[in-house]
Amino acid sequence: MNIRPSPRTLAATALAALFLLPVAAAAQAAWPAKPIRMLVGSPPGGPSDIVTRLFAEHLSQRLKQPVLVENRPGVGNSLAAGVVAKGEADGYTLVVSPDTVVTVNPLVYTKLNFDARSELVNVSILAQFTQMLVCNAGKNLHTVPDLVARAKTTRMNYASGGPGVPGHLAAEMFLQSAGVKMEHIPYRGPAPATLAVLSGEADCGFLATPTVLPHVKAGKLSALAVSSREPSPLAPEVPTLAKALNQPALDVSFKLVLQAAKGTPAPVLAELERAAGDIMKRPEVRAKLQASDLVSIGGSSQEAEAVMKAETARWEPVVRRLDIKSE
Known part of the structure; x- marks a missing residue:
């Protein structure tokens, strides 16, 4: 049997809802509490x-x-x-x-x-x-053409902070654009990847500029390029990857x-x-x-x-x- 609510009940329910609306709105407006x-x-x-x-x-x-x-x-x-x-x-x-x-x-x-x-x-x-392409200073690589020429004749590798991280992707975009191959060595994070390049365990790597720049200035790493379309304000003398490869549209950011x-x-x-x-x-x-x-x-x-x-x-x-x- 269907029982219809009385007009008085409907009015009371509507009135209660009106009072609850400001409370709900106030609860959202209170963020963050x-x-x-x-x-x-x-x-x-x-x-x-x-x-x-x-x-x-x-x-x-x-x-x-x-x-x-x-x-x-x-x-x-x-x-x-x-x-x-x-x-x-x-x-x-x-x-x-x-x-x-x-x-x-x-x-x-x-x-x-x-x-x-x-x-x-x-x-x-x-x-x-963006990322900076750096190589171990002992590898005697100072420019992107140096690296491309070496990779065409010698088996080389690069480090990254793990599969699919920006450094991995930047490196693969570089290799595809340059038409060369290097072996990928993934590490558990950017810190061990940086240590691998510093020690010579890995030849090169695309790593965050603030992380590797102190090592570049100390002569332990060679900076070859930055992956952005514009030069880095921290290292304006380092060419962009686009300029080094003569591919103006290349921007890996x-x-x-x-x-x-x-x-x-x-x-x-x-x-x-x-x-x-x-x-x-x-x-x-x-x-x-x-x-x-x-x-x-x-x-x-x-x-x-x-x-x-x-x-x-x-x-x-x-x-x-x-x-x-x-x-």
Whole structure:
């Protein structure tokens, strides 16, 4: 038997709903009501860590809440991203990832427990970074033509921080553009990869400029090129890969993107997007990042999504051609 509610009951229910609406709105508006965790998938000192800590400092000042940075290195930066993807979608746990977490890792790492492309929201591209091609100083290689000529006649290798990381991709793009081959030696992170090139265990490697530049200045490594289209402000004398290979359109750069779990409330995402746009365009932030060979961006979520799709289309054929796989 269907029992229709009385007009008085309907009126009482509607009135109660009206009182609850401001409470729900206030709950969302109260964000953040407690400290925010911001994860980074690489060890301290690298581009991701530098950008994350600077952004977190300014975000904390803006939101009047602590923003705590936590390094969770592993699985090509996917370990940290997975924590956020599988966590509460409340805006209190965020991650800053290189674009490879979305563009490449789903193809490379066969046992990931999350899908970065569907379980994470790309809030804003915070910054752009590139790699420097360096070789062990004892190899007597000082220019890209030197390396190309040597690789055509001698078996050579290069180090990276792991399968599918920016250094691996930059190296493969270089080898494809130059028409030569070198053996890839993956290490567990950029620090052991750098040590391998320093010791001569590996001949060369594409590694983050701030990481390797002190060794270049100390004469332990030779800098051959930077992967960006423009010279590095930290080492303007080092040619770009595009110039060294006489391929003006060649630009092997990577993005660092602020991400949140899918399902995070829209007002929270909007505030994070506004914060990123404001913070990353501040002159003092731009200057600090430039001093670490990083380009500040701070674009919209829509722009970030478009870039991720474009970069995925760019790198997927490379990954499939090389059949890059890792557990």
